Amino acid sequence: MRILNCKTQGLKSQITNHKFQTNSNDRNSNDRNKKSVCNLVLGAWGLFVIWCLVLGILLVACSPKVKAPREKQLTIWHWMTDRQDAFEELARRYEEKKGVKVKFELYAPSDAYRQKVMAAAQSNTLPDIYGILGGKRFFASFVKSGYVADLTAAMKANKAEWESRFFPKALKINEFSKDNEFGVKPGIYAVPLDVMNIQMVYNKSLFKKAGLDPESPPERWEEFIAAAKKIKGKTGIGGLVSGWGEIWMIDCLANNYAFNIMGEEKVMATIKGEVPYTDPAWVRVLDLFKEMSEQGVLVEGIVTMVNKSAEQMFANERAAFAFNGSWCVNVYQGMNPELDYGVMLPPRVSSQNPMVIWGGAGSSFMVNARSQQKEKAIEFLNWLTQKEQQVFLSSQTNNLPANKKSLSDISVVLRQFADDMDNTTHPNIWSVSEYPLVTETFDKGIQSIIINEKTPLEVAKEVQRVKEREMKKSRE
């Protein structure tokens, strides 16, 4: 019994020892677990803190310093890839002259730039000077939100010396007139850097090959159709090319003809909703595109062509005519320096009204109204638009200078474009603006006409339907 008890006690003590050991092992392992959990949590949080720090540093490094500007540095945002080198050179000259550092920051393509500016406006991080890409309504929203400085006083100072430098049409695009529909305080809100207009260019060599006089391009619609057909017949090369995959370019030509066929007053009355798009004059405008398509005047694939491809086609002499803006001078120079071409107004359909083309300020700069260096920014823009700087910019980029006095030093083709600056108009200077959705329906409708999917009347009816819906929506 005793033996048994002893044995039992021994067993007990063994068990107790084992338990003790096990407990002690458990405790040790628990301690280790606790430690490793603590380490893991600490590690995770450490990683999080490091991540936040990196993100913070990146954000701070990437954001423009509007609120805490570096002493004497102006920051400018733009989208003009072809002008960056020239801008940098001008910035260097300005720093040399005035001791103010100017930094041009390029953001391209233009779509990405537009997004950046919108995001910066929403987060109040716009730079000292920037450009806005968009229509008048878009521009007005920026002004009304307090992101754009009123430059009227600076423009009018010293007997309006600054204001008088520019083409009036160029300045008008940057101006809000009295009683403008957007409710913006009247004034000048941006500085035009260069001007542009959109016309037709024609290939002189192809004219010669087809037996046409290269110095007298067609002035009337019928002459234009006949010339395009003749060139196609003799050379096998297509007539008109343009980037009509970008619908604003279709809108531009359609507006040219709307002004020519019905006059400005009726166009404005249509936008106001007083004249329907089903009016015979509008149907006639749409009919012109049907005629071009049916007569084989348009190059194949024009409805989905981007303007860069259209420019390439014209520069490579694969089309006799191109509908393009004055910026094309620089583009064609780069693509084919030997190209022999001339500039012509789109051929008239009616003699009752003048042929009006789109034009005005090409690119403009705005001053951030909330910038602490507002005055310095205005001073820089004043300097940038002086004759010497404008001539330099024009010579480097082949763009039409906004400063009238710089015109004496530009190329022949550019001067041809410049000669028609008085015939220009632009939706941004009209007293009323069309609903974007109506414009889209109108332009897409023209594409449908060109691909022979819809008749001009069908498109006119569709546009009118959308117009009525949009008007009803805005009244609600």
Next chain:
Amino acid sequence: MAKRTFKNYLFILPALLLFAVFSIYPFIKIFQLSVYRWDGIMPTMKFVGIFNFKDIIFHNPIWWRSMWQAAYITLIALTLQNALALVLALICDRGIKFGNGYRVIFFIPPVLSGIVVGLIWNWIYNGNYGLLNHWLAQLSKWTHISYFSNLERAWLADPRTALTSVAIINMWKGFGWGFLVLLAGLQSIPRQLYEAAKVDGANAWQSFWRITVPLMIPTFGIVSIMTILGAMQIYDIIVSTTGGGPAYHTEVPITRILAAMRGNLQFGYACAMGLVFGAILLSVSLIIIKLSRKLNPLAG
């Protein structure tokens, strides 16, 4: 217990914070914006309730057209693209020579940028000097069959061919993904099953139909969801080829959302479009998940 729960929460908190800032907050913001009329710039917005949703669902035929067009592209991707991917995966699974080389080649299109792919195909489809028209002309010359030369056209600008042409580009760009996933799925099927089937006298077709297909159903489900989500959200190829044209023939939901946001300055409306689109995609994905679970012989 409470201590342990607290510890667990402490673990997920960093990830949760990041997720909240970069995913939950924007998601809630989109919901908020979708009930406003806002141009994206003005500090003031106008509350319009469910008007944007009502307008999209009942009065925006272009939106629904863009949806059907994306569905057409998706259908081609689901059928032709995945069939091609499956055939190529089956061939590579047989241990053919240069199998790894083919894998690399097939995976090149998916890793290319959509814009680059679009530009390459723009050149192929070009109506004036495109490669496709050139070959059709050559074919017509060699065979003396005028049918081939009659096919010549500006493929992306012709309303009869524009959408299908875009769908083919998307198919070319996307089949490599399906190929890789399907190949991985095929390689996970135990070889013994095929050997046993062979012993039992099953031919190649029976092995494919009775072993490969049932065991590949979960993989088919994943590939289908990936294809649907990818093809419905097609954007870069459209932008670099047709821009949505001619007229509205190649518009897809993403191009419409961007048109509303950027062209028409309707930020709120664009957000509502995004939500409607998201809801449709989510529903389709859930249906496919359910379907593949139901068809999967190994599930439950």
